[in-house]
Amino acid sequence: MSPAPLIEVRGLGKTFAVRDGLRTRALHALTDVTFEVHRGEAVALVGESGSGKSTAARVIARLLPASSGELRFDGADVLARRRVPLSFRARVQLIFQDPFASLNPVHTIGYHLERPLLRHGKARGRAAVAARVHELLDSVGLAPAAELARKHPHQLSGGQRQRVAIARALAVAPDVILADEPTSMLDASIRVGVLNLLRDLKEQRGIALLLITHDLASARYLADRTVVMYAGHVVEVGPSALVMAAPLHPYTRLLISAVPDARGSFATPLAARGGAPRLIDPPPGCPFAARCPEVHDRCRRELPALRPVSVSRLARCHLHQPAALSAAS
Amino acid sequence: MTPPPLLEVEDLRVEYLTATGRVRVVDDVSFTVRRGEIVGLAGESGSGKTTIALAILRLLKAPAAITGGRVLFEGRDLLGLGEAELRRVRGRKISLVTQSAMSALNPVITIGEQLVDAIEEHEGVSRRRGLERARRLLELVGLDGARVASYPHELSGGMRQRVVIAMALALEPPLIVMDEPTTALDVVVQRELLGEIARLRDQRGFSILFITHDLSLMLELCTRIGVLYAGRLAEAAPARQLAAAPRHPYTRGLLGCFPELHGAATRLVGIGGTPPDPRHPPPGCRFHPRCGHSLPACHVSAPPRTVVGPDHEVACHLLP
Numbered sequence: 194m195s196p197a198p199l200i201e202v203r204g205l206g207k208t209f210a211v212r213d214g215l216r217t218r219a220l221h222a223l224t225d226v227t228f229e230v231h232r233g234e235a236v237a238l239v240g241e242s243g244s245g246k247s248t249a250a251r252v253i254a255r256l257l258p259a260s261s262g263e264l265r266f267d268g269a270d271v272l273a274r275r276r277v278p279l280s281f282r283a284r285v286q287l288i289f290q291d292p293f294a295s296l297n298p299v300h301t302i303g304y305h306l307e308r309p310l311l312r313h314g315k316a317r318g319r320a321a322v323a324a325r326v327h328e329l330l331d332s333v334g335l336a337p338a339a340e341l342a343r344k345h346p347h348q349l350s351g352g353q354r355q356r357v358a359i360a361r362a363l364a365v366a367p368d369v370i371l372a373d374e375p376t377s378m379l380d381a382s383i384r385v386g387v388l389n390l391l392r393d394l395k396e397q398r399g400i401a402l403l404l405i406t407h408d409l410a411s412a413r414y415l416a417d418r419t420v421v422m423y424a425g426h427v428v429e430v431g432p433s434a435l436v437m438a439a440p441l442h443p444y445t446r447l448l449i450s451a452v453p454d455a456r457g458s459f460a461t462p463l464a465a466r467g468g469a470p471r472l473i474d475p476p477p478g479c480p481f482a483a484r485c486p487e488v489h490d491r492c493r494r495e496l497p498a499l500r501p502v503s504v505s506r507l508a509r510c511h512l513h514q515p516a517a518l519s520a521a522s
Numbered sequence: 523m524t525p526p527p528l529l530e531v532e533d534l535r536v537e538y539l540t541a542t543g544r545v546r547v548v549d550d551v552s553f554t555v556r557r558g559e560i561v562g563l564a565g566e567s568g569s570g571k572t573t574i575a576l577a578i579l580r581l582l583k584a585p586a587a588i589t590g591g592r593v594l595f596e597g598r599d600l601l602g603l604g605e606a607e608l609r610r611v612r613g614r615k616i617s618l619v620t621q622s623a624m625s626a627l628n629p630v631i632t633i634g635e636q637l638v639d640a641i642e643e644h645e646g647v648s649r650r651r652g653l654e655r656a657r658r659l660l661e662l663v664g665l666d667g668a669r670v671a672s673y674p675h676e677l678s679g680g681m682r683q684r685v686v687i688a689m690a691l692a693l694e695p696p697l698i699v700m701d702e703p704t705t706a707l708d709v710v711v712q713r714e715l716l717g718e719i720a721r722l723r724d725q726r727g728f729s730i731l732f733i734t735h736d737l738s739l740m741l742e743l744c745t746r747i748g749v750l751y752a753g754r755l756a757e758a759a760p761a762r763q764l765a766a767a768p769r770h771p772y773t774r775g776l777l778g779c780f781p782e783l784h785g786a787a788t789r790l791v792g793i794g795g796t797p798p799d800p801r802h803p804p805p806g807c808r809f810h811p812r813c814g815h816s817l818p819a820c821h822v823s824a825p826p827r828t829v830v831g832p833d834h835e836v837a838c839h840l841l842p
Binding site for chain 1: 714
């Protein structure tokens, strides 16, 4: 039998209470989210604003409590424990979109890297800590390390700061890095370097990666598998190359057809309209039914389950379920 | 004889006049926009693209100042106009759409009133006729005309950006400057809006100066593209030509920075190093510290513009 996944998300739900006049209503940010990340695997969560991808990352990182469902890390139930153990914090590291906001302006780069080393007991003694800091800076391509360690965040470019954030994540030797839009604030020529760095960490050190992104091309570049989210639901899961080349879910098809492409043309109209889904009092049935070009009656009544379509692929769509096919024929 | 271009920017120079000296952020940039064309300016942060947009509309604020060049619009140099004349040009002749414009809508006034204000300011039409025009403008950008009665907070980001574009179209200016108009939007909404912009341009024949950091989007939308690097134009070419046969090492590098959605997933090379600090630009060609092909001349002198084909210019010492 294959070993337990590193991260296993089962039926995860998250609602937020939203005040609406005198009433309090539930905003359904995540509904029945299920996927897993295996050791050394890179998985991308993709979707538009309001898809729930960032909320999912925050629940998995235990920055937000879950409303329902299960979260297992290395086989162990993580949600059962009220306090987050330090060992979990060390094994699951986070990188955010804005590296400037996640670094303290009054401290040197060296200080930012020493802290986790000391806190998690990864190095002891002044010389050993300094040597490890330099090693970390080298490993993310920041040179000369000794000089950079003395600098403050404002003296670095955006790309360099994001590399520092990655070095800090590496300081505690994590099993997995959760990266929330790690390159979306970087210029194109700088972004490639950070994407390649993340790719190397996975390939050379076997660190798993959960990438949260709105950019399908980056997802394909980095991730072995892609999880497509819409309105808090997982609508499709599969190997990234297959998802992009032959999407199963009508929403994935819409998303891919909207990506700018030098060979494409704006003359080709999209199959459906854009716009944010309803997360408060969501309609019954499939969340994409209101916009889906292939909608039929059943979609408006019944939420399809996320089911296997082939060995490696899943879709939450009545079009890809045996019952729908037999009913249609 | 071909008619003169709608917009002709000649050797435009913009400097920040600071206590410690002058910082040149736009350095002798020249390009044209013809009638009906969508011309793109591509570049990364600090390349000067937004500064150029603001300079054309004379909206730069101190310490930034235009210190050289000409901006000819319909044959008239905008740099020589007084404030009263400029107000007649802005909106009626050239309008501006920015990334953050959708957050600049007044939250306590309806969409319709705001459109009418823009029309009234310039044309003095009656309230009723103004409102009718506002309704038609909203329909033009793909919104329900009844939205004239809506307040900005009742609209999504994509809808608000459509309102901003409706405002830019209100006085039917021959040129619209768009600075990252869809960057804050989701990809599906972005595509709808760009499709709408392209369709309107086909119908009405206005020109667009389109500014973005997203080269793949630009290649799809624009007729011609100028690639800026550290305040200078590295290369200008028809979009297809730029994609198929880029000549400047920076353009080639930049085109290799975008992961592909289809085809082989080969490792991207990108461009080493970082863009220069505008206060201390390198001598010679500003790209030479990051360029894999630099010659001795690149360290000393700025490369001249070389014409390599129809509408295709490159500033690089590697060219004969």
